[in-house]
Amino acid sequence: MNQSEKFIGILGIGTYVPEKIMTNLDFEKIVDTSDEWITTRTGIKERRIASAEEATSDLATKAALKALENAKTSPDEIDLIIVNTATPDMLFPSSACLVQENIKAKNAAAFDLSAGCTGFVYGLVTGVQFIKTGLYKKVLVIGADALSKIVDFTDRNTCVLFGDGAGAVVLGETEQGYGILGADLNSDGSGGEYLKIAGGGSRNPATIETLNNKLHYLYMNGPEVFKFAVKAMGDTSLRALKKSNLTVNDVSWFIPHQANTRIISAAAKRLKIPMEQVVINLDKYGNTSAATIPLALEEALNDGKIKNDDILVFVGFGAGLTWGACVVKWRSLC
Numbered sequence: 001m002n003q004s005e006k007f008i009g010i011l012g013i014g015t016y017v018p019e020k021i022m023t024n025l026d027f028e029k030i031v032d033t034s035d036e037w038i039t040t041r042t043g044i045k046e047r048r049i050a051s052a053e054e055a056t057s058d059l060a061t062k063a064a065l066k067a068l069e070n071a072k073t074s075p076d077e078i079d080l081i082i083v084n085t086a087t088p089d090m091l092f093p094s095s096a097c098l099v100q101e102n103i104k105a106k107n108a109a110a111f112d113l114s115a116g117c118t119g120f121v122y123g124l125v126t127g128v129q130f131i132k133t134g135l136y137k138k139v140l141v142i143g144a145d146a147l148s149k150i151v152d153f154t155d156r157n158t159c160v161l162f163g164d165g166a167g168a169v170v171l172g173e174t175e176q177g178y179g180i181l182g183a184d185l186n187s188d189g190s191g192g193e194y195l196k197i198a199g200g201g202s203r204n205p206a207t208i209e210t211l212n213n214k215l216h217y218l219y220m221n222g223p224e225v226f227k228f229a230v231k232a233m234g235d236t237s238l239r240a241l242k243k244s245n246l247t248v249n250d251v252s253w254f255i256p257h258q259a260n261t262r263i264i265s266a267a268a269k270r271l272k273i274p275m276e277q278v279v280i281n282l283d284k285y286g287n288t289s290a291a292t293i294p295l296a297l298e299e300a301l302n303d304g305k306i307k308n309d310d311i312l313v314f315v316g317f318g319a320g321l322t323w324g325a326c327v328v329k330w331r332s333l334c
C-alpha cells in the first residue's frame with residue numbers, strides 16, 4: 001500500500017422516504033394485478049409515494065440534512081453536491097442546485113448525474129475522484145428519485161415496481177486501507193431503448209401528441225432488462241473486486257440495487273454469494289432507482305449487520321444502459 005495514497009470513505013449517511021405507503025392491495029384496486037403476482041414475480045409488498053407537493057429535491061434535502069448530521073459535518077464544509085437522479089425536479093436548474101440552496105451549502109459546487117438506477121454507484125465513484133485529486137475535501141453524494149411522478153398508474157407492467165425515496169452520504173478522507181477500494185463502471189447505449197422516457201426532451205419536445213401518446217411516462221422492456229441485469233451485476237461485481245485485489249470469498253455483504261428479488265438472487269447465485277450475505281429491503285420500498293443502495297445500506301447499519309472491517313459490494317444497473325459496482329471496506333461512522 002502506498003503510504004501517500006488517499007483513502008476516501010463514507011463519513012455519514014442519511015435517508016428519507018415519503019410517509020404515504022401504497023401496498024400491493026392498493027394496486028389491486030387500480031390495475032389488473034394481484035398481491036400474489038407482485039410478490040412472487042418481484043418480491044415487493046409496498047412502496048412509498050411522494051405527495052403532490054414533494055419533488056425529488058425535497059426528498060434529497062431531507063436525506064442530505066440527516067447525512068450531514070450523521071457525519072458531524074456543517075453545510076459550509078461541503079465542496080460539491082452530486083444528485084444522482086432520473087427524476088429531477090425540472091430539466092434545469094439541476095436538483096443539486098436546489099439542494100445546495102435548501103441546505104445552505106454556500107461553498108459547494110453542484111450538479112446532477114444521470115445514470116438511472118446505477119446513479120448512486122456512478123455518483124460515489126465520481127465524488128471519490130474529486131477528493132483523490134485534492135480538488136475537494138468533502139462531497140455530498142445523493143441518490144434520490146420520485147419515480148411515482150413518471151410512471152403510468154394504468155400500466156400494470158411498470159406501476160407496481162417503483163417507489164420514491166432518497167439516500168445521501170458524505171464522502172471524505174478516511175483511515176488508510178478503508179473506504180472505497182475499487183470500482184467498475186459500464187455503459188451500453190445500444191440498450192437505451194429498453195428503459196426510457198421518450199417525451200419532453202429535445203428529441204420529442206412536449207406537445208399534446210406526446211402527452212396523448214404517453215411519451216412522458218417511463219417505458220420499460222422488463223424481460224430484456226431482467227436478462228441484462230443478472231449478467232451485468234455479476235460481471236461488474238467481479239471486476240470491482242479484482243480491481244480491489246479481493247475475491248468473492250472476501251465479501252461480507254452484497255448490497256445490490258433493489259429492483260426485483262429474482263434478479264438479486266440470480267445474480268447472487270452466479271457469484272456464489274449466499275443469500276444470508278445479501279441485503280434486501282425492496283419488499284418495503286420497491287425500486288427507488290438511485291436511492292435503493294443507500295436505503296439498503298442504512299437499514300443494514302441500523303440492524304447491526306455491518307461491522308468494522310467488513311467488505312461491502314454496492315452494485316447497480318439501470319437506464320442507459322448503465323451498470324457498475326463499488327467495493328468498500330467499512331469503518332464505523334465517526
Ligand code: ACO
Pocket residue numbers: 032033034037038041042116117118156157158160195220221222223224225226229259260263287289317318319
Ligand atoms: N400483474 C399481473 N400480471 C402482470 C403484471 C402485473 N403487475 N405485469 C405484467 N404482467 C403480466 C404480463 O402482462 C404478462 O402477461 P402475458 O403473458 O399474458 O403477456 C405476464 O405477466 C408475464 O410478463 P413478463 O414481463 O414476462 O413477466 P416477468 O416474469 O419478466 O416479470 C418484471 C416482469 C417483474 C417487470 C421483470 O421482467 C423485471 O423485474 N424486469 C426488470 C425490471 C427492472 O429491473 N427494472 C429496472 C429499472 S432500472 C431504472 O433505471 C429505472
